[in-house]
Structure formats: structure tokens, C-alpha cells
Amino acid sequence: QSVLTQPPSVSAAPGQKVTISCSGTSSNIGNNYISWYQQLPETAPKLLIYENDKRPSGIPDRFSGSKSGTSATLGITGLQTGDEADYYCGTWDSGLSAVVFGTGTKVTVL
Amino acid sequence: QVQLQESGPGLVKPSQTLSLTCTVSGDSISSSGYYWSWIRQHPGKGLEWIGYIYYNGRTYYNPSLKSRLTILVDTSNNRFSLKLTSVTAADTAVYHCARAGTVTRRFDPWGQGTLVTVSS
Numbered sequence: 128q129s130v131l132t133q134p135p136s137v138s139a140a141p142g143q144k145v146t147i148s149c150s151g152t153s154s155n156i157g158n159n160y161i162s163w164y165q166q167l168p169e170t171a172p173k174l175l176i177y178e179n180d181k182r183p184s185g186i187p188d189r190f191s192g193s194k195s196g197t198s199a200t201l202g203i204t205g206l207q208t209g210d211e212a213d214y215y216c217g218t219w220d221s222g223l224s225a226v227v228f229g230t231g232t233k234v235t236v237l
Numbered sequence: 238q239v240q241l242q243e244s245g246p247g248l249v250k251p252s253q254t255l256s257l258t259c260t261v262s263g264d265s266i267s268s269s270g271y272y273w274s275w276i277r278q279h280p281g282k283g284l285e286w287i288g289y290i291y292y293n294g295r296t297y298y299n300p301s302l303k304s305r306l307t308i309l310v311d312t313s314n315n316r317f318s319l320k321l322t323s324v325t326a327a328d329t330a331v332y333h334c335a336r337a338g339t340v341t342r343r344f345d346p347w348g349q350g351t352l353v354t355v356s357s
Contacts, residue, residue: 129283162343164284171333172284174345183345215284219342225299226274226286226342 130155131216131229138235143206147232149199149216155227157197159219163190166213175214176201208236239263241334241348249328249355255321259334259348266315267292272337273317274344275308277330285330289337290317324355 132150139145149161163176174183176192179199191202203210216229245257259273266273274289288298290308298306307320321328331352335344 160341160343162341164344171347171349172344173347174343177338177343177345178341217284217286217342217344223300224297226337228284228286231283 129230130220130223130227131218133214133216133229133232135230136233136235138237139206140237141206141208144202144204145206145234146203147201147214147216147234149201149229151197151199151218151220151227152222153197154222155197155218155220156194156199158221161192161194161199161216161218163192163199163201164215164217165210166215168212172215203234206234206236210234211236239336239346241336241346243332243334243348243351245351245353247352247354249324249353250357251325251355252323255319255324255328255353255355257319257332257334257351257353258316259318260314260316261336262315264336266310266317267312270339272297272339272342273310274335274337275319276333276335276344276347278333278350279327279330287319287321287332291339326355329353329355 137145160178164172166172179194180192214232220227240262272289275287305322310317331350333350335347
């Protein structure tokens with residue numbers, strides 16, 4: 128069950144910036160860390176952002192994360208064709224006692 | 238470098254039990270601080286958390302699957318497993334295993350995933 132809401136798709140030209148929102152509640156985003164994952168076509172998801180705004184080693188600083196209240200945002204600057212992928216947010220939901228993921232957002236580079 | 242690899246049958250008949258194993262290399266499954274996880278993705282759909290297990294055997298299951306689900310850990314062979322009973326076509330999905338932090342619950346790394354089809 129996807130209790131975190133993301134826009135189905137976003138797009139921009141190469142070099143531009145996109146932002147992806149992830150909306151939840153106080154049971155999930157509001158009181159827990161959020162992570163973001165990138166899933167390139169036909170591959171497994173890969174961690175992009177953890178603890179709301181931290182990048183694992185090897186992830187370029189073009190990717191950024193933020194959280195405010197019950198919403199989180201992933202930003203991608205300097206968009207590249209290799210960034211075309213599906214992006215998911217994820218966190219713990221204290222009310223459901225379950226990990227929950229967002230509905231997913233497809234990024235298209237025009 | 239930590240790597241996870243799923244293995245198991247790619248085809249399961251309806252009403253039978255789906256069984257998968259995830260073998261971990263590059264890290265000890267007995268390491269504190271990590272949950273060992275299963276996540277699935279229905280064809281063309283989003284991610285669904287199945288559950289995870291700590292090295293001491295403590296489990297956390299998705300409430301929607303709990304009645305059919307068993308996750309076990311085998312510390313001797315550095316692997317963990319998934320059993321899902323009474324499967325239907327709705328259980329057809331790519332099944333991934335992944336390591337998750339106990340505090341941040343970030344999933345990293347992920348196995349490549351294995352497609353399991355439920356069909357007679």
C-alpha cells in the first residue's frame with residue numbers, strides 16, 4: 128500500500144532542475160527519516176538520499192533531499208539523460224508498523 | 238563491498254508456497270545495526286515492503302502479508318529466506334532482498350531481484 132504520494136511524472140530539459148515531492152502524514156514522514164531511491168530501467172533500486180538529506184558516497188551533489196513537516200522533496204540539478212528513471216521515497220510508518228514507499232515518479236529528460 | 242543475491246524458483250503454482258533465499262557476501266548477517274529485508278515490485282508497479290529480520294531472529298512483517306509470511310535467518314550460511322504461503326496471481330512480482338539500517342531504515346544495497354510468476 129502506497130501511503131506516500133508522489134507526482135506520477137516530471138520532466139525537464141538537459142541541464143535544468145526538477146523537484147519531486149513526497150507527501151505523507153505525522154505517522155510517517157513527520158516523525159521518521161526519509162530515504163530516496165533511483166530505479167533505472169530494468170535494474171534494482173539504488174539508495175540516493177538517506178536521513179532526509181544525506182548522500183551515500185558516490186552519489187553526486189546534483190541530488191539533494193529535504194524535509195519539512197509531513198512532506199519531503201528530492202531535487203535533481205544539472206539534469207542528464209542518465210537520470211531518466213523512476214524515483215521513490217520511503218520511510219517507516221509508526222501507525223502501520225510498516226515501511227512505506229511512495230507511489231513513484233518517472234523523470235523524463237526532454 | 239556488500240552484495241546480496243536472491244535465488245529460488247521462478248514459477249510457483251497457485252495455492253502453493255513461494256520460497257526464496259538471499260545470500261549475503263561482504264558483510265556478516267550477524268552484524269548489529271541492520272535488518273535483512275524483502276521487498277517486492279509487481280510488474281510495472283511500485284515498491285512494496287514485505288518484511289525484515291534481525292540477526293537474532295526478530296521479525297517485522299507487513300501487516301497485509303503477515304498471515305502468510307515467514308522470514309528466517311541462517312547465520313551459519315550468511316543468508317536469510319522468505320516463505321509466502323497460499324500464493325495467487327497477485328503475488329507475481331520481482332522480489333528483492335536488501336539490507337536496511339535499524340535506525341534510518343534505509344535500504345542499501347539491494348539484490349538484483351528475481352521474478353516469481355504464480356501460474357498453473
